[in-house]
Amino acid sequence: MNEPYLEIDPFKGIFGLDNLAERISEILKCPVTIEDANHRLLAYSTHDERTDPARIATIIGRRVPEKVINSLWREGSIPYLLNSDEPLRIKSITEVGLGDRVAISIRKKQETLGFIWALEIDHSLEDKDLHYLKMAGQAVKNHLLNLHTRKTEKEESYQEFFWQLLTGHLENVEEIKKKFKTLNLLPPEASSVLVFKFPGKIDSKTEKNISYILKTTQRIKVLFYTLQNNNLIVLASPKSTESTGDYDKFIKSFIIQMNERFGVGGIKGGCGTIHENCQRVEKSYQEALTLLELKDKFPQETEAIYSYQALGIYLFIPVLLEKRKNDGFENQYLKCLFEYDFRHKTQLYKTLEVYLENDSRINETANLLHIHANTLSYRLKRISEIGEINLDDYNQKMALLIDIKINKFNKSLL
Amino acid sequence: MNEPYLEIDPFKGIFGLDNLAERISEILKCPVTIEDANHRLLAYSTHDERTDPARIATIIGRRVPEKVINSLWREGSIPYLLNSDEPLRIKSITEVGLGDRVAISIRKKQETLGFIWALEIDHSLEDKDLHYLKMAGQAVKNHLLNLHTRKTEKEESYQEFFWQLLTGHLENVEEIKKKFKTLNLLPPEASSVLVFKFPGKIDSKTEKNISYILKTTQRIKVLFYTLQNNNLIVLASPKSTESTGDYDKFIKSFIIQMNERFGVGGIKGGCGTIHENCQRVEKSYQEALTLLELKDKFPQETEAIYSYQALGIYLFIPVLLEKRKNDGFENQYLKCLFEYDFRHKTQLYKTLEVYLENDSRINETANLLHIHANTLSYRLKRISEIGEINLDDYNQKMALLIDIKINKFNKSLL
DNA sequence: AAGGTCTTTGTGGATTTATACAAATATTAA
DNA sequence: TTAATATTTGTATAAATCCACAAAGACCTT
Secondary structure: OOOOOOOOOOOOOOOOHHHHHHHHHHHHOOOEEEEEOOOEEEEEOOOOOOOOHHHHHHHHHOEOOHHHHHHHHHHOHHHHHHOOOOOEEEOOEHHHOEOOEEEEEEEEOOEEEEEEEEEOOOOOOOHHHHHHHHHHHHHHHHHHHHHHHHHHHHHHHHHHHHHHHHOOOOOOHHHHHHHHHHOOOOOOOOEEEEEEEOOOOOOHHHHHHHHHHHHHOOOEEEEEEEEEOOEEEEEEEEOOOOOOHHHHHHHHHHHHHHHHHHOOOOOEEEEOOOEOOHHHHHHHHHHHHHHHHHHHHOOOOOOOOOEHHHHHHHHOHHHHHHHHHHHOOOOHHHHHHHHHHHHHOOOHHHHHHHHHHOOOOHHHHHHHHOOOHHHHHHHHHHHHHHHOOOOOOHHHHHHHHHHHHHHHHHHHHO | OOOOOOOOOOOOOOOOHHHHHHHHHHHHOOOEEEEEOOOEEEEEOOOOOOOOHHHHHHHHHOEOOHHHHHHHHHHOHHHHHHOOOOOEEEOOEHHHOEOOEEEEEEEEOOEEEEEEEEEOOOOOOOHHHHHHHHHHHHHHHHHHHHHHHHHHHHHHHHHHHHHHHHOOOOOOHHHHHHHHHHOOOOOOOOEEEEEEEOOOOOOHHHHHHHHHHHHHOOOEEEEEEEEEOOEEEEEEEEOOOOOOHHHHHHHHHHHHHHHHHHOOOOOEEEEOOOEOOHHHHHHHHHHHHHHHHHHHHOOOOOOOOOEHHHHHHHHOHHHHHHHHHHHOOOOHHHHHHHHHHHHHOOOHHHHHHHHHHOOOOHHHHHHHHOOOHHHHHHHHHHHHHHHOOOOOOHHHHHHHHHHHHHHHHHHHHO
């Protein structure tokens, strides 16, 4: 008996993805889950109540929990599945509640459309079962291709609406709400625009990966996204409370994941202010763009800043430079230090900058400058003397750092 | 013998103030000094080499040392002399090197023109001597009146030149230098414009007092001064080095002296940037005016600020308010705190302001707010939590304080 | 009225900073 | 060149800050 189980396709002629899932489950004698490419739940078998925590969480949340996805990435399963049509046996990962299972990806050419998961609750699947699983994959593929084409039609009108929001074309609140309704979306209570600037052209493969991350993340709720030149623009609302921290974390993790998972480095990202009113999408978008511009001007200073609101003084620097130029103003205190540095080959100016940047913390500053803490103290004393600077005066300290940054910005423009 | 020494006026027909001083010295048999109303040395006797340190310093410096003047004010001699035609016997003040002496003021109506000082080195003056001193005063008065009228003529052209400088009418450096020469003045190597804003109209008595302080100070070198409405405008160069500290100290002491000596309170003063080029007098003047405007807006914050250069961030507030308005920006962190304060009747916003203003010093801030240091620590923790604020981030702290001041400025405009 | 949270004040110990002083080296001026 | 001054590093001590914990009062909800 070489291939006794090949006779006919047991998955033919089944209507509906749910029914297909049930059928696969019957054949393989184990719980089955079908996901799209972004790990959203499409269908799952119900006959069998044996299951594991990861599957329960997936069904409850209509998507695979992010920590499960992360561990499957780390452990190599997902990268394998994305590049192979063969079923993959995955060992249990108890930390995230994942039992033994077999998975197969559903692919069209190089593009992944989705996955089938079969849980090995009380028995391992045999070669025969894996063969059936591949056949099931073919059947599911046909269903997904249908879904896919229907989706892209819808996609068009989404994109159009999003650009209307971004460019502020829709002035009427009622109009916006109606449009949301038409697209079968709930107007978000609060949202913000995120912009990611890629180092080069975004190819179609990267596009897939972006889509993948945006659809799988659970830190924020992505409403729309679009690509323009090297930029990825996203409209998203916060997951739980109106916390700005969620955005920060997402942007950070997006950049890390694009780098670690897909080898795309050098991405810069940020978001505008969170707003309750969708009319303000345009402003939030502009703010995100401003943030990215300033990140170019002050790469080190703004490295850990991901939101417009957190830009602090760096937002002021361009307008203040203009004021300084109009006024013909030169900071005498800094001038003294600069000239002293020049004549004596010292680094008082730089020392002051790092000291102020680091909130006047002696130890931290000394470490950054690779000098002894007492050396720093001595230099600070000299800075006070030479520049007639009072380093206990907060106003003066602020003005000094701002002028230092203005000078830096001015130089960067030359 | 009732009045045996009255026969004729021994000071009649003497030409020149120096000769007059010698003559007085001969009659009284003691060293004599003649000063103008501003304690500038006009003449002194030379026959007698017996003297005291104060007199030596006066002759060397061509004026009475400031500390001597100060102690004579404190001790009451000068106030007396300004209001009396009678000679005054002054006890020695060893701290400032002043020996026993007799002084008389030379007055025309209520206006003091100068003083005669007679040192009692080895013998006290008798009533007869005091009588001669009064007669000497009459003789000196005639000399001084001559000087006085000649001065006011010159004064006119000084004033004109000063206003030309203040309004930037003189664009050519050579022209300015020539003008200085014409007026018999050395162009200053560096100078700055000081402006004092008086609470009300400056009457002629106050005018005299102003003139007195400006002419007697030795902290700065006054080149010109003029009055306009309630403002006193001064062009002065630093005494020794190019130190901005001299100006600060002078402005402070001017305000104190006007108050303590002449009972004129509520004066605000400040100076513009020190410049080497006299073409920049206009800018320095404008800067001083800007400083005074900001002192009105931020009375507490700028209380100890006397120079434009030391204004720090307060100089930025107006332009930043405009930016914030244009951008339609609202600081979310502060908004959180403000709303929390409103709902819970707490003072987190105010606490943050005082804490930041005082350079994040726990004890100082706690004292100012009249709360326990631990209460402050607790509030700061709550500020971090509620506003999602990181109080170890200098950039964020600066931005917070600036936005607090922007808000305050905005409110002050309503 | 009871229970919970928020706020204030207190205590004590670990950590950080301020400051003075000493010694070695580098730099500058005479 | 020497002598004076500036700079760096080290040690030691007092002062200030940070942090965890606890007790008590204020305020709110049930």
